[in-house]
Amino acid sequence: MTMPPHSDAKLERRLGGPELSALRRRLRRHFERHGDNSEKRVLQLTGLSPVEHEALALIVGLPSRFTPSVRIDIAQFDAALRNAEISDSLREALERIDGPLINRTAAKEELRARWDSVFSTHAPHLVLSAWLQTTSATSLIKRMARQNPDTATRLLKQVTAVFLHLPAAGLTRAQLAADVLGNAHALDNGQPTATLVLAVLRYGANDAAQEHDLSEDVTEAENINRPAERARDIWAQAGVLVNELARPALFLNLPVDHGSVPLAAPGEPGYLSLRQLLRTSITWSVAGQIVRVCENPNIVSIAADRLGRACAPLVCTDGMPAAAQRVLLTQLAEAGATLLYHGDFDWAGIHIANNVMRLCAATPWRFRSDDYSQAVDSFPHKERDLSETTVNASWDATLGTTMQSHGLAIPEEAVASLLIGDLRSLEPQSS
Structure with a gap:
């Protein structure tokens, strides 16, 4: 059904405006959580203000007497908007006023599936493959990828490429980065790929277990082994010079x-x-x-x-x-x-x-x-x-x-x- 030209003005009068923004947010959350699920077509609204109750009453024909709690059938709401030539549906009305709706449940499922795909990828390097099964790997990769699965996939491809060239025979880190990744600084301290490679190297050398053993050494000299030196040492064990x-x-x-x-x-x-x-x-x-x-x-x-x-x-x-x-x-x-x-x-x-x-x-x-x-x-x-x-x-x-x-x-x-x-x-x- 095509809405007449004046429908936008009617929609704005009935459901728009800042005074009804909180009500619209609640209605939007329903669609963001449940989408068009046929089993979730009844919405209980509580804590309504008199202005919000009046707006709902004018659209769906509620009793004019104010009550802070109402039960809304979305199908009836859709029909009322169509009959008033305002909108084809409540969902469409909300999108016309405040922009597109996102089904957050579906989006979460899609994101979870994309991450599952990232971590189910077979790594040709045994230590890298074993490390990917750890919970620490999951959290670190997501952090390095800034919670983006596509970025994570790219980083893991780079990490895999680096490990296919290890151990090296006295190759400088800059040369390794240039040869494998096309960027001489891609493995510098603090770079995401370097951070992941170092994590895998530590895992392979049981470095995490060694650091756990040292946890009782709490002294003013606790940080005497500076991070830059520790990283240089780990690279050296893989034959890479820093x-x-x-x-x-x-x-x-x-x-x-x-x-x-x-x-x-x-x-x-x-x-x-x-x-x-x-x-x-x-x-x-x-x-x-x-x-x-x-x-x-x-x-x-x-x-x-x-x-x-x-x-x-x-x-x-x-x-x-x-x-x-x-x-x-x-x-x-x-x-x-x-x-x-x-x-x-x-x-x-x-x-x-x-x-x-x-x-x-x-x-x-x-x-x-x-x-x-x-x-x-x-x-x-x-x-x-x-x-x-x-x-x-x-x-x-x-x-x-x-x-x-x-x-x-x-x-x-x-x-x-x-x-x-x-x-x-x-x-x-x-x-």
Whole structure:
């Protein structure tokens, strides 16, 4: 039925205007929730104002006596609008006044189906496929895609393409992004695709479980492993270089197989960048040997000055190990070295040690409760400087309690003479 030209004016008088906007919103919500469902054709309206009741009464012929609650049959409402040559239906009338109606229930079902399609897509990479089945993956992908299934599909295609090129052999992250995604910055920190790739890499390395284990390490040094460094480390485990020249690993007298290029002059400290560690084929000659690991570069300097070529193999984490340090320690452990670790006797030092012990199955080097007590006895008197928060050492259940009882932080340099004694090798290092 085609409405006459004057129907718009009649519709506006009967159902339009700001005074009836709340009533129209309630009527619209009915259609948005139920659409044209034949089983939902009766609408109970309560809390009506006198103006709203009067408008309904004029259209559908309700008794003129005001009542705040009425029961509306939508079919009768439609018929009344047609008979008055105002509109073909209530739905059409509402759309003519305030714009198109959306069936929100149907829209939700359609959106759910689109998301189901996103997550049911088969991923050719096993770890990626397993990660997609986790609840954390669902929430992260939706957030990165800004709740848009089409964007999510595009991001997952990019993530899949990246994983088909991993592990890499010392390829820079920018080059990987340019080769695979056509944009050298597509895998920069904070980019959606990079965030998803890192999440999958963490999942594959059980990084989430490791972080859970560290949840008890609540200290002022809790954030010592900065996010940018952590991301660089995760990329490095996949053979991808990020800021590959930043924070190189410091070492002294690390032996390599005969025929390999010496990494540094015997007796002199050397550095290995992440770039070198991932791009250079280094054959470590450390099977069955002890390699000691310290936290502070000063220990390496003292060892080089006092022992030179006679110093046993030594590696420095320089605080919380970054990507280069972690790669080096992992390579040494995989080459058969037994790693012994020492650090500062403070909460940050224990937090760092927990990470190192877990990373490469290291064991303590003069870094137990008895060693701390011995250091306190020989340390000059000072005021208590440890905070009240205790960090539990994964290798010694009593160390944290002992440190808390004394309340004194003992820097690694304070016990340097003991460490240097352990580092005195019977034979000078040849490389």
